[in-house]
Each structure stands twice: as structure tokens, then as C-alpha cells.
Amino acid sequence: xxxxxxxxEVSGLETHFHLGGGLLGRGEEQVVRAVDGVTFDIREGxxxxxxxxxxxxxxxxxxxxLGLVPATGGSIRWKGRELVGLTEKxxxxxxxxxxxxxxxxxxxxxxxxxxxxGVGHPLRIHGITQTRAETRARVAEMLERCGLAPAERYLDxxxxxISGGQKQRVVIxxxxxxxxxxVVADEPVAALDMSIRAKVLELMMDLKDELGLTYxxxxxxxxxxxxxxxRMAIMYLGQMVEWGEARAIYDDPQHPYTASxxxxxxxxxxxRRDRDKQLPRGEIPDALSPPRGCRFHPRxxxxxxxxxxxxRDLIDALEDRWTRIDEATFERELGLVGDRTAAVVADxxxxxxxxxxxxxxxxxxxxxxxxxxxxxxxxxxxxxDAGDLVVRFGxxxxxxxxxxxxxxxxxxxxxxxxxx
Amino acid sequence: MSxxxxxxxxxxxxxxxTPKGYLRAVDGVAFDLHPGxxxxxxxxxxxxxxxxxxxxxxxxxxxxxxxxxxxxxxxxxIGASDARxxxxxxxxxxxxxxxxxxxxxxxxxxSDHFVEAIxxxxxxxxxxxxxxxxxxxxxxxxxxxxxxxNYPHEFSGGMRxxxxxxxxxxxxxxxxxxxEPTTALDVIVEAQILDLLDRLRSDHNxxxxxxxxxxxxxxxxxxxxxxxxxxxxVEIGPVVDVFARPKHPYTQGLLRSVISVDTTELSSIDGxPPDLTAPPRGCRFAPRxxxxxxxxHSVDPMLAQVAxxxxxxxxxxxxxxxxxxxxxx
Numbered sequence: 001x002x003x004x005x006x007x008x009e010v011s012g013l014e015t016h017f018h019l020g021g022g023l024l025g026r027g028e029e030q031v032v033r034a035v036d037g038v039t040f041d042i043r044e045g046x047x048x049x050x051x052x053x054x055x056x057x058x059x060x061x062x063x064x065x066l067g068l069v070p071a072t073g074g075s076i077r078w079k080g081r082e083l084v085g086l087t088e089k090x091x092x093x094x095x096x097x098x099x100x101x102x103x104x105x106x107x108x109x110x111x112x113x114x115x116x117x118g119v120g121h122p123l124r125i126h127g128i129t130q131t132r133a134e135t136r137a138r139v140a141e142m143l144e145r146c147g148l149a150p151a152e153r154y155l156d157x158x159x160x161x162i163s164g165g166q167k168q169r170v171v172i173x174x175x176x177x178x179x180x181x182x183v184v185a186d187e188p189v190a191a192l193d194m195s196i197r198a199k200v201l202e203l204m205m206d207l208k209d210e211l212g213l214t215y216x217x218x219x220x221x222x223x224x225x226x227x228x229x230x231r232m233a234i235m236y237l238g239q240m241v242e243w244g245e246a247r248a249i250y251d252d253p254q255h256p257y258t259a260s261x262x263x264x265x266x267x268x269x270x271x272r273r274d275r276d277k278q279l280p281r282g283e284i285p286d287a288l289s290p291p292r293g294c295r296f297h298p299r300x301x302x303x304x305x306x307x308x309x310x311x312r313d314l315i316d317a318l319e320d321r322w323t324r325i326d327e328a329t330f331e332r333e334l335g336l337v338g339d340r341t342a343a344v345v346a347d348x349x350x351x352x353x354x355x356x357x358x359x360x361x362x363x364x365x366x367x368x369x370x371x372x373x374x375x376x377x378x379x380x381x382x383x384x385d386a387g388d389l390v391v392r393f394g395x396x397x398x399x400x401x402x403x404x405x406x407x408x409x410x411x412x413x414x415x416x417x418x419x420x
Numbered sequence: 421m422s423x424x425x426x427x428x429x430x431x432x433x434x435x436x437x438t439p440k441g442y443l444r445a446v447d448g449v450a451f452d453l454h455p456g457x458x459x460x461x462x463x464x465x466x467x468x469x470x471x472x473x474x475x476x477x478x479x480x481x482x483x484x485x486x487x488x489x490x491x492x493x494x495x496x497x498i499g500a501s502d503a504r505x506x507x508x509x510x511x512x513x514x515x516x517x518x519x520x521x522x523x524x525x526x527x528x529x530x531s532d533h534f535v536e537a538i539x540x541x542x543x544x545x546x547x548x549x550x551x552x553x554x555x556x557x558x559x560x561x562x563x564x565x566x567x568x569x570n571y572p573h574e575f576s577g578g579m580r581x582x583x584x585x586x587x588x589x590x591x592x593x594x595x596x597x598x599x600e601p602t603t604a605l606d607v608i609v610e611a612q613i614l615d616l617l618d619r620l621r622s623d624h625n626x627x628x629x630x631x632x633x634x635x636x637x638x639x640x641x642x643x644x645x646x647x648x649x650x651x652x653x654v655e656i657g658p659v660v661d662v663f664a665r666p667k668h669p670y671t672q673g674l675l676r677s678v679i680s681v682d683t684t685e686l687s688s689i690d691g692x693p694p695d696l697t698a699p700p701r702g703c704r705f706a707p708r709x710x711x712x713x714x715x716x717h718s719v720d721p722m723l724a725q726v727a728x729x730x731x732x733x734x735x736x737x738x739x740x741x742x743x744x745x746x747x748x749x
Contacts (some may be wrong), residue, residue, distance in 0.1 A: 222607075
């Protein structure tokens with residue numbers, strides 16, 4: 001399988017959303033970098049998994065590939081043809097070749113259309129069939145392929161009359177009826193009950209073989225990804241942190257984020273409850289202002305000095321400490337540090353508006369080893385300046401891609417390589 | 421366990437009026453929960469697990485009828501006065517929901533939520549004391565004291581769920597009912613919240629009822645598990661035993677259908693749960709069961725002991741047949 005030709009080649013892809021400035025055009029323009037420099041390819045006949053938490057950009061990436069969201073940079077080639085920059089009119093004939101299955105079957109079916117009307121709709125839109133009888137026959141055939149047999153039982157019912165699993169089969173039939181070659185499946189089973197998820201995944205895999213499909217399978221669920229995917233990419237805040245053969249990634253993750261995701265999956269085996277888990281701190285941060293250097297560094301259980309430490313990490317570390325100490329000590333330290341909103345945080349330094357910079361410097365130095373991260377080790381200087389304390393951080397290059405154990409990883413643990 | 425249960429539920433029923441007639445969402449459920457114990461309540465959508473959780477606190481929509489008994493350390497809650505119920509909610513029982521944002525007032529500072537909740541139950545507490553209690557319990561849940569005066573929208577989803585947990589435990593209840601507390605969260609934050617729940621249980625000896633559709637979560641956090649199907653508990657027992665040796669065909673099918681990182685073969689259960697306005701005769705799972713025999717379609721099984729501390733409602737096991745029980749077999 002791995003020797004097949006790539007059908008989709010994505011390179012340096014960016015999907016940025018510009019949120020505009022403040023009222024009356026004042027204030028800085030804000031940019032959400034939902035997809036921020038992504039390069040990969042999908043080979044014919046494979047299932048490529050895109051895995052990440054909410055906010056990782058995986059859904060936006062899928063939608064960008066289908067032209068549902070405009071790319072703001074980079075390239076997407078479908079069988080050699082550039083898709084970025086196509087007008088809606090130029091894209092339209094391609095839509096029947098590129099299908100999408102959405103997560104929630106209730107939201108993706110029109111409740112006012114019967115199954116026959118809904119599934120047949122794309123045939124009419126693309127002018128694939130001419131008569132109602134022809135459309136109905138094609139719909140019936142596709143429903144049966146999708147496990148809704150005999151089709152007569154389903155053709156004239158409305159979505160509300162059938163179960164969740166049956167609805168998702170209807171959605172799949174509607175997607176496949178135009179004969180797509182690449183299908184982007186965004187969490188196709190997440191909204192379904194557990195006892196029927198396997199059935200729908202099996203159906204998708206059977207149809208892939210029967211119809212010669214290629215899938216981009218988008219999910220937050222690493223467990224189903226392992227079973228389904230040939231190759232996969234782990235995304236974090238708009239970038240890929242590790243990608244390659246799915247089996248290699250599961251068996252021996254090389255990025256701490258991948259390892260954490262795997263550790264966090266609850267196992268249906270009470271005897272392994274007490275296994276060692278390396279869980280990251282906190283949550284995925286706001287994509288409006290991603291962390292410096294490696295975007296995962298503030299949460300990373302294995303982060304070290306070059307990972308991109310910055311001012312807000314120091315404040316986070318102090319706040320974390322303050323959840324675990326007595327009130328008197330907290331009040332004393334807060335008095336020295338000043339309110340978090342009073343500190344001026346820049347990329348490579350933080351300025352504390354304190355009454356006593358020397359005492360604060362001493363406190364920070366003393367606390368260093370007890371903080372939950374190595375943030376103090378990554379400082380290059382702490383100096384009193386105009387009555388404030390300025391704490392500076394060294395260079396924190398964003399990690400570049402490197403090949404480790406047969407897959408690509410962007411992490412400084414494998415050697416500090418700067419992202420180009 | 422020989423201690424006095426923190427919560428004892430018997431013959432609990434919940435009926436909803438629907439255009440098609442009454443629908444019995446919870447049908448004769450019984451279990452005990454001991455202090456410091458965690459019970460997982462699992463099942464698929466529509467099995468009645470959320471109705472059960474709300475019935476324990478009598479927080480059901482208008483028109484729902486609750487019957488049976490919910491006994492809180494010797495105190496009956498079904499039929500209790502509104503004043504008694506208000507006291508129970510918060511002081512004795514805490515309910516933690518799936519979507520924390522909808523449960524916090526966007527116009528109120530987080531600390532004020534605590535002041536309000538604490539003073540509603542203990543009016544003699546001063547505002548300063550209440551804020552102090554809030555800071556302490558928020559810190560336990562990992563929320564820095566510097567954030568106590570922020571508004572709910574200034575927190576992430578996981579932080580909001582931590583705030584909800586803190587609100588739930590500030591009055592030191594004996595039992596926490598958590599209804600899909602991590603379903604809206606990502607897997608890493610989910611693991612963090614489950615760790616917190618576990619710590620609460622062991623540090624404060626609180627009983628925990630964890631309602632979830634995720635068997636992995638039950639395996640990770642619960643001592644016992646009750647599997648619900650079509651309004652009834654069909655199997656109940658220690659997590660270790662039920663996961664290793666499930667007795668009810670539904671439990672067996674459900675465990676086989678879990679897709680975990682160890683899955684090498686996909687499996688599912690054919691069919692779908694019955695319409696509860698007209699449940700099938702006999703065992704409600706029989707139409708989907710690959711081990712069903714003739715009696716299953718006419719005889720309604722009851723829970724029978726199938727192993728030490730493990731019970732299943734299935735005619736495959738002696739004692740589950742009501743007809744036998746009546747003649748004393």
C-alpha cells in the first residue's frame with residue numbers, strides 16, 4: 001500500500017482567519033492561525049488519519065482541502081492539479097470527486113427531505129441523473145450498499161423515523177452517490193452509540209475496498225485511529241507534531257504530545273488502572289496567541305530549556321504553585337509579584353511592576369526548582385530596571401521536522417532543529 | 421462492605437408523560453452506595469441513566485413521576501418536603517453536569533457563585549468567610565486564588581468543570597452524582613478531571629455515582645459498575661469481575677464493542693434499543709440477543725446472583741426466572 005502514488009499533496013498550507021481590529025478599526029488586527037504550515041500527502045487507497053484535540057485545526061484542515069474554507073497560503077494538489085486559488089465555479093465540478101462525511105447525522109440531513117430525496121439530491125445538482133426513476137434507482141442501490149436493505153423500507157421515510165446509526169448510513173450513501181475518490185470523514189462515528197460505532201467503521205472500510213476510495217479520517221479518538229488508519233498525523237495548534245505509519249506511531253510515539261494522548265485514553269481494563277501515565281498540564285491554549293517556540297512546551301511533561309519559555313509561562317508556574325501553598329505564603333508572594341494583570345508580558349521577557357525587585361529576584365531564584373516547569377532554568381537574566389524586575393528568556397526556536405525511527409517529528413528532544 | 425450505605429436506592433421508577441402514553445424511563449432500579457465508593461452507571465443513550473441520576477436529586481422536568489425509595493443515610497428523599505430537598509441538593513448530594521458553561525451565570529464572578537451557594541445553605545456564613553472557603557476549594561481543584569474573581573467566560577472548558585466540581589463539594593456532600601462530566605472535554609483534560617474526582621473520593625470519603633457511556637472511564641475510576649438497558653439494571657457487580665467475566669449478553673456485547681487501542685477486531689450489537697412506550701414482552705434485550713431462547717421472549721428476568729457480589733438479569737442463570745422464584749425454586 002505504501003508504494004502507491006500520492007493523490008493529494010499538501011504543502012506549506014495555511015488557513016488563517018483575520019478577526020479584524022477593535023471598534024472603529026482601532027486596535028491590533030488579530031489572526032487565528034488555524035492551520036499554520038502543514039505539509040503531507042495522501043496516497044491512493046489509503047486511510048490517512050488526522051488526530052488532535054479540539055482547537056488543533058484538524059477540522060479546518062479537512063475543510064480547507066475540500067475548498068469549504070479558503071486557504072490563505074501554501075498549496076493543495078489533487079492528482080497534480082492546484083486547488084488553492086480556484087474560484088467556486090472552477091471548484092464545483094471537482095466537488096463530486098471530493099466528498100465529506102460530517103460528525104452529526106442529525107445536523108447533516110435535511111429533516112424535510114425523505115431519504116430518497118436527500119440522498120438523490122447531489123445526483124440532480126451535479127446533473128448525473130436526468131429522470132426521477134433513474135435517481136431513485138441509483139439511491140436504492142447505494143442505500144443497499146450502505147447496509148440499508150431492503151431499500152424500499154428506507155426510501156420514503158424521513159430522518160426522524162430512523163435510528164442514529166441508520167442516519168449516518170444515509171449520510172454516507174449521500175456522500176458516496178456522486179462517486180467521490182477522496183472522502184474527508186470528520187468524526188464519522190463520534191456521535192453514535194458505542195454498540196454501533198464498529199458497524200459504521202466497518203461499513204466505511206468495506207466501501208473503501210469496493211469503491212476504491214481514499215479517506216482522510218479526522219478524529220480526536222486515537223483508539224479508533226489505530227484500528228482504521230494506514231498513516232496518520234498528530235496535530236497541535238495548527239501544526240503537525242508527528243506523522244508517519246500509524247502502527248509505528250502507536251507502538252513507539254516519539255513526540256511527548258503523542259505519548260500523552262495515548263496515555264490519556266481510558267482503557268477498558270481495570271487491571272491496568274494503575275499504569276504510569278504522563279499527563280500534560282492544563283489545556284490547549286488560545287490559537288490567537290500560540291506559545292513561543294514549540295507550541296506544546298507549556299504543557300509538555302518533558303520540556304527543557306530550548307523549548308520556547310516566555311513570560312506568561314513564569315506567571316502560570318507561579319499561579320500553579322499558589323494552588324498548593326498556605327494562604328499567608330501566597331499573600332506574601334503575591335505582594336512581591338504584584339497582580340498578574342500588572343505584569344507586562346512580551347515575547348522574550350516579562351516586566352514585574354513590583355515594589356521590591358531585589359526581593360522578587362531572590363524569591364524567583366529560590367522557587368525555581370519547586371516550580372512545575374523548568375521556566376526559571378530557561379531565563380537568561382533577572383535585572384532591576386526603573387524599580388521593576390525584568391526577567392529575560394533565551395532563544396526558543398520553533399522545532400523543525402526531523403525523521404526519527406521512520407516517522408517525522410517536530411520536537412527538540414531529538415536534537416534542536418529550527419523550523420524553516 | 422458492611423458499613424452503612426451513604427445512599428440506598430430501591431424500586432426506583434421514573435415515568436414521563438408522552439403523546440404516546442407513559443414512558444417508564446427508569447424501571448425498578450435498586451443499588452447501595454457506600455461512603456468512599458464509586459459506582460459507574462453505564463449504558464447507551466436512552467437507557468435511563470441520566471433520568472436515574474436526576475431522579476436521585478428529584479431534579480426532573482415537570483410532569484415526570486418518581487416512585488420508589490431514595491434513602492440518604494436513613495433519611496427518605498422520595499416524598500420529602502421541598503425544604504428538605506433543597507437542603508439535600510448541595511449539602512448531602514452534589515450533581516455535576518456535562519456542560520459546565522450552561523450551569524454558571526456569565527454575569528457573576530466565580531467567587532460570587534460560591535458566596536451565593538454557601539449562604540443559601542448556611543446564611544450565618546459571612547461573605548468573607550464564604551470567599552475564603554471558595555478560594556480554598558478552588559485551589560484544591562487547581563484553580564489559582566488569583567483567578568477567583570474572574571468571570572466564567574475567562575476560563576477554559578476544563579477549568580469550568582473544575583469550578584463546577586469545586587462548587588459541588590464546597591458544602592462537603594456525602595455523595596457526588598456526576599453525569600457525563602467529561603464528555604465535552606478532550607481526552608487529556610478528561611483524564612485530569614477523572615483524577616480529581618478520584619482524589620475527592622479517597623481524600624474526603626465521598627460516594628461517587630459516575631454516569632457515562634464510556635466503559636473505559638468506568639474501568640479507570642469505579643469500584644462497582646451497573647449496566648443499564650431500557651430503563652433497568654441488567655448487571656451489577658465489582659468492576660474487576662464484570663469486566664473480566666461479564667455475565668449478561670448485553671454487557672458482553674457492550675464490552676466487545678469498545679474500540680480501544682488494543683482492539684484487533686471490530687464488534688457491534690445488531691439492532692437498536694426498544695421503544696419504551698411499548699417495551700417488548702419478556703427480556704427487553706432478547707430481540708437483539710444472540711443467546712436468546714424461547715422463554716426470553718415471554719419471561720421477564722430479574723437480577724440473580726451469578727458470582728460473589730455480581731448479579732445479572734438473564735434467564736441463562738438460575739434464579740433469574742421470576743416463575744421459579746415464585747414457587748421458591
